[in-house]
Amino acid sequence: MNGQTIKNLPEALDHLEQIFEGRVLRALRRLGVPTRDDLQGIARRLQEINEQIRELAGDRQTIMTAQAANFDDLKLITGIGPVLENKLNAAGIQRYEQIAALTGADIEKLETEVIHLNGRIRRDGWIGQAKELHVKKYGELT
Template sequence: MFDLNPLNLTDAPMQHFAMLVVAMILGFIIGLISQRQTIRQLEAEHDRVEADLIDWQNRPVRLVNTSDDEETNTLNRIAVRAQALNFDRIGRATPTEADDLKKISGVGPFLEKKLNTIGIYTFAQIARFSPEDEDLVNDIIEYFPGRIVRDRWVSQATELTKK
């Protein structure tokens, strides 16, 4: 009789190849359309991270001094880690605006130097500390763990700000 085998046709391999290419193109288009939102989100996150990286690279690192003095080495080590603080939230201050931070119970002269080294100069800045900031500052200034919370720096600073 007659043969119904489509592979016996002379142009069958070409038809299979054409259908494969069409299926590939359709799959690509459908995937692109369905993932367009994800692509936009990832591109936005990439741009944000890249901008943060450029910002971090351009931030100056304040070094106190170079010497073999233990206090100076400690202050230099602390100054490098100060960039982790969110000064947009707690506020920025200059040395000319500095309060006498030693009025806070638990803050002595060297601890005040450490705080000044990382950019903390005023009671208002300390009053704006969140619990995360308290832990972060504790780590940065190499203070006893949890001591800022136990000494109630934030509430003391809030009271001193009102005066």
């Protein structure tokens, strides 16, 4: 090798490296392999989505807290535990005054279709307890 060839060698190697990188990049694109820019864009989009999820989760928690604030603690009535409370809530009964206002037909329907415990409501005195708890918490029944 002569002195000129050795002097131009770094430039030639840089040029060959650029050609190689270009060919590899084109081959990767044809194969559908994402580039660094693609991955950075995806990462930014994921961050945006995660922020939206956090906001929605906060909104959902606020809604759930507001809903829970409108529910009475039916477990304070003797004979109602967490399972029965959930069943009653699912059936639309969340407040003491709703239990206090149950009619004979309502009681029969609840016992057969919702709580599946015949005689429980009258035996445990849910209506009287619900009236007392309502008056204690809210004042007079409406």
